[in-house]
Amino acid sequence: MRTLIKVVLHQLGVAEIVEAEDGNEALQVLREGGADLVVMDWMMPGMDGIECTRRIRAGQDGIVPSIPIIVATGVQGDGAESMALAAGANCFLKKPFSIKRLHAAFEMVLGESAASMN
Template sequence: MDHRCKRAVIVEDNPQMRTLIKVLLHQFGVKEIIEGEDGNEAMRALRDGGADVIIMDWMMPGMDGIECTRRIRAGQDGIDPDIPIILATGVEGSSAEAMALAAGANCFIKKPFSIKVLHAAFVKVLGVSPALAN
């Protein structure tokens, strides 16, 4: 694993999906993983310690993933506006990806996604190819 990704923030309101993503990120070699249920929790986690990558759901109560992405890209609260963001969603429609990318997401993945899809997104946004742990 290239150690450019030491800390990840998962923002997902579904606890089972959060757990699945966390397990996969551990398999990708990420050691520190912070979890949040909505964009407000993501902003707190990012203020408290930043991140090397964010995997964020779109549809969440409170602050959704699109609004949170926009706030991160605006550099609100001193948060690094260049943190790579993978936006994951079950939102249907051809304009969903365009809307996510316009908000500032680096990569858009459709739920449900496979390990390979998340791995490819991880590689794309970080520019590294972590080996999957055994």
């Protein structure tokens, strides 16, 4: 899945992509250098993607709380999308998803981010 995401990001012109293995590592990466976009899996070892999203939105430790977050996950259930959005995700993608849907999600959240800066 990471490879697919990287391919689509490269197609959008993204040159630098940083990966993290879990929520704790993701927060460390964001503290050290920030990011323009986060693609978060829900199920990760240690801190899961929902808790990581909540912590990003809390804006602690110098992390920019307004960074666009896409939760891309195989978690099923009626409340999964609502829970991800309530945690602060901008977009919820249920796996498996198509390249077209992933591309549309990137454009949507990056467009929202640019609009909020104006």
